[in-house]
Amino acid sequence: MRIxxxxxxxxxxxxxxxxxxxNCRAVRAGKPGFTARTQSSLAASxxxxxxxxxxxxxxxxxxxxxxxELAPAQGDPVRASPIKAVVLTNGDVDHIAGxxxxxxxxxxxxxxxxxxxxxxxxxxxxxxxxxxxVSRAELAMDxxxxxxxxxxxxxMSVKAFxxxxxxxxxxxxxxxxxxxxxxxxxxxxEITDHKSGKSFFYIxxxxxxxxxxxxxxRGAALVFFDGTLWRENEMIDQGLMGKTGSRMGHVNMSGAxxxxxxxxxxxxxxxxxxxxxxxxxxxxxxxxxxAEANAAGWTIGEDGMEIAL
Ligand code: MLT
Ligand code: MN
Ligand code: ZN
Numbered sequence: 001m002r003i004x005x006x007x008x009x010x011x012x013x014x015x016x017x018x019x020x021x022x023n024c025r026a027v028r029a030g031k032p033g034f035t036a037r038t039q040s041s042l043a044a045s046x047x048x049x050x051x052x053x054x055x056x057x058x059x060x061x062x063x064x065x066x067x068x069e070l071a072p073a074q075g076d077p078v079r080a081s082p083i084k085a086v087v088l089t090n091g092d093v094d095h096i097a098g099x100x101x102x103x104x105x106x107x108x109x110x111x112x113x114x115x116x117x118x119x120x121x122x123x124x125x126x127x128x129x130x131x132x133x134v135s136r137a138e139l140a141m142d143x144x145x146x147x148x149x150x151x152x153x154x155x156m157s158v159k160a161f162x163x164x165x166x167x168x169x170x171x172x173x174x175x176x177x178x179x180x181x182x183x184x185x186x187x188x189x190e191i192t193d194h195k196s197g198k199s200f201f202y203i204x205x206x207x208x209x210x211x212x213x214x215x216x217x218r219g220a221a222l223v224f225f226d227g228t229l230w231r232e233n234e235m236i237d238q239g240l241m242g243k244t245g246s247r248m249g250h251v252n253m254s255g256a257x258x259x260x261x262x263x264x265x266x267x268x269x270x271x272x273x274x275x276x277x278x279x280x281x282x283x284x285x286x287x288x289x290x291a292e293a294n295a296a297g298w299t300i301g302e303d304g305m306e307i308a309l
Pocket of ligand 1: 094
């Protein structure tokens with residue numbers, strides 16, 4: 001199985017259009033150690049020909065352009081795409097807006113939780129993906145589902161599971177508990193290659209590494225995990241936004257209850273942070289925080305990084 005990071009940045013990407021923080025200034029200036037990142041998405045393929053996208057970011061057009069495998073191949077019909085399916089982990093803008101880039105009457109399959117399918121159904125702009133061509137399937141929880149799309153069997157399956165998180169920002173209800181979040185608003189995915197039986201986990205948003213999640217990930221070959229913030233208050237401290245990491249539904253990398261500490265005893269062979277926010281100090285390759293994450297066995301994900309499993 002081939003797995004490629006299309007976008008390793010969080011919502012807004014790196015640099016973010018209206019952000020003048022130290023990291024965004026440095027990457028705009030081309031300072032050594034800083035690399036631009038598009039928004040959160042992965043692609044996976046069992047045969048190197050047909051691909052599934054895990055989330056569809058607003059930067060999808062640029063991501064396809066940077067990935068020849070995702071363009072029509074020589075000898076394909078005049079309209080063709082190797083993208084046969086898209087699996088969504090939540091309803092946030094950074095994970096669903098790229099569906100709009102996939103218009104032009106191309107068949108593929110969309111997989112999402114019921115509440116995210118409801119978002120697509122109630123926002124008529126998504127009708128641009130013609131129901132007769134683009135199938136929408138509800139993800140079963142904790143059960144493997146074979147991935148298919150456009151009549152193609154991708155020879156991989158997806159197992160979705162609920163992780164602690166938050167409802168999409170634009171759906172927040174200020175008067176409801178946890179802003180109206182319901183179980184399944186944030187999903188983790190396990191993708192398994194049918195031939196080799198190997199699998200990896202993709203969890204770009206997660207508010208807490210609770211015991212059930214830790215048990216699930218123990219001994220995994222490869223995990224892509226929520227790397228939004230280094231510390232709880234970094235956006236407040238940098239004057240960017242009045243929100244903590246937990247308020248945004250993201251566990252921090254550092255600290256006693258952070259992801260680095262939570263993964264330390266889990267014996268995960270390969271750990272890669274994705275969905276990295278522009279405020280995160282690990283975006284500076286020369287930072288002490290980057291060194292600390294690397295020393296704990298973590299890779300800071302970059303666009304275009306490819307892993308074979
Ligand atoms: C998040 O990950 O917290 C969201 O992408 C925020 C947003 O939608 O802007
Ligand atoms: Mn996001
Ligand atoms: Zn910034």
